[in-house]
Amino acid sequence: MTDFSYFTPTEVAFGRKSEDKIIPLIRKYGGTKVLVHYGGGSAVRSGLIPSIRQKLQEAGIPFTELGGVVPNPQLSLVRQGIGLCLGEGVDFILAVGGGSVIDSSKAIAYGVRYGGDVWDFFDGKAVPVASLPVGVVLTIPASGSEMSDSCVITYGEEGLKRGCNSDVCRPKFAIMNPERTYTLPPYQTACGITDIMMHTMERYFSSEASLHITDSIAEGLLRTVREDGEKLLQNPSDYALRASIMWAGSLAHNGLTGCGAPSDFATHRLEHELSTMFNVAHGAGLAALWCHWAGYVMDADPDRFARFAVEVCGVEPGNDARTTALEGIASMRAFYRRIGMPTSIPELIGRKATEDEIAVMAGRCSRGKTISVGNFKVLRYDAMVDVYHLANE
Ligand code: NZQ
Numbered sequence: 175m176t177d178f179s180y181f182t183p184t185e186v187a188f189g190r191k192s193e194d195k196i197i198p199l200i201r202k203y204g205g206t207k208v209l210v211h212y213g214g215g216s217a218v219r220s221g222l223i224p225s226i227r228q229k230l231q232e233a234g235i236p237f238t239e240l241g242g243v244v245p246n247p248q249l250s251l252v253r254q255g256i257g258l259c260l261g262e263g264v265d266f267i268l269a270v271g272g273g274s275v276i277d278s279s280k281a282i283a284y285g286v287r288y289g290g291d292v293w294d295f296f297d298g299k300a301v302p303v304a305s306l307p308v309g310v311v312l313t314i315p316a317s318g319s320e321m322s323d324s325c326v327i328t329y330g331e332e333g334l335k336r337g338c339n340s341d342v343c344r345p346k347f348a349i350m351n352p353e354r355t356y357t358l359p360p361y362q363t364a365c366g367i368t369d370i371m372m373h374t375m376e377r378y379f380s381s382e383a384s385l386h387i388t389d390s391i392a393e394g395l396l397r398t399v400r401e402d403g404e405k406l407l408q409n410p411s412d413y414a415l416r417a418s419i420m421w422a423g424s425l426a427h428n429g430l431t432g433c434g435a436p437s438d439f440a441t442h443r444l445e446h447e448l449s450t451m452f453n454v455a456h457g458a459g460l461a462a463l464w465c466h467w468a469g470y471v472m473d474a475d476p477d478r479f480a481r482f483a484v485e486v487c488g489v490e491p492g493n494d495a496r497t498t499a500l501e502g503i504a505s506m507r508a509f510y511r512r513i514g515m516p517t518s519i520p521e522l523i524g525r526k527a528t529e530d531e532i533a534v535m536a537g538r539c540s541r542g543k544t545i546s547v548g549n550f551k552v553l554r555y556d557a558m559v560d561v562y563h564l565a566n567e
């Protein structure tokens with residue numbers, strides 16, 4: 175196992191009445207002029223934004239608003255948000271939505287406290303040292319951004335989607351009311367289930383053995399999300415199931431399930447190119463790739479995949495690790511199909527990717543053949559092309 179640090183400073187208010195804490199928490203973390211940042215309208219239609227407006231007005235806290243964050247959030251709106259915050263003297267950002275809104279908020283928060291272009295943080299020219307405080311009212315469990323150190327922004331004009339990882343902008347608080355997720359369409363719920371599991375699978379499949387306790391936590395989380403996720407799609411208004419998935423989404427990506435081993439995240443890196451190229455939902459892109467990545471890399475450590483098959487997928491242990499491992503991958507493919515997720519690029523986008531598109535995605539993912547991704551097995555440009563080809567069948 176490797177040494178690690180575990181830093182999860184986000185205060186969580188969870189449950190049906192958690193929205194009562196919005197004003198006390200904004201005050202606690204120093205907000206005196208708030209930007210309420212949200213997406214394409216679901217939070218307005220559900221009544222959440224109107225209720226937040228009312229709470230802020232009654233509390234006498236001045237605020238301004240910026241809606242319109244799209245899935246795979248865009249740098250152009252981030253820049254607009256930075257200008258708005260500077261012009262209005264905003265000192266606190268309230269993100270109301272999912273990963274796209276939270277990441278857009280984090281990027282605005284970095285940009286307000288930086289003299290240069292905020293994209294510098296995403297193309298590696300600068301490292302954040304300060305940000306505005308960000309609070310979250312979560313409406314979709316998926317990205318884990320409400321507790322993560324990560325922020326992923328798309329530079330649409332350049333065809334780039336890049337992440338910035340820094341503890342500087344971990345959210346100060348996250349309000350999580352599972353009832354707010356009842357309105358999610360089944361497809362978005364399934365995308366979330368996929369992404370949540372993947373955040374822990376990216377940590378579970380590592381070149382090094384992790385702590386026993388970390389493996390146990392990871393396997394328990396993965397088993398639970400798989401089982402509860404499938405039940406939830408049959409019972410979308412079941413509070414206990416919504417709550418289970420919502421809390422799992424935060425735990426899967428706040429660092430807890432990766433303590434003691436380096437993480438992989440190759441499937442994520444490959445997916446970010448898919449969602450940039452084809453503007454698809456992140457979770458669906460992950461489902462389209464994972465089984466192909468798994469088949470490509472499993473011989474690096476078949477025992478690890480066999481353990482996953484037994485502990486997470488409920489496969490009967492066999493004498494041969496490789497056979498058990500393959501049964502686990504097949505079980506995940508069947509699971510994705512049952513929850514309505516694609517398991518290949520053609521199922522994701524309705525056609526095969528062209529050779530040119532694959533070359534562009536692998537080129538971007540490898541930053542022009544200069545970097546590799548992954549840790550369970552290191553993937554360079556040619557290996558990235560191989561995985562995209564496998565997923566393209
Ligand atoms: O825009 P609105 O109208 O709000 O609709 C959203 C959006 O269309 C809708 N939605 C959200 N809550 C809803 C709802 N619809 C009905 N009822 C509700 N309660 O769901 C759609 C998807 O929202 P989005 O925020 O895009 O989803 P998600 O949370 O999956 O975030 C995806 C983004 O997060 C990034 C992804 O790459 C992608 O850009 N990620 C961020 C990470 C992080 N910061 O730690 C890690 C992840 O691996 C991921 O890369």
Ligand code: ZN
Nearest residue numbers: 317369442456
């Ligand atoms: Zn993800």
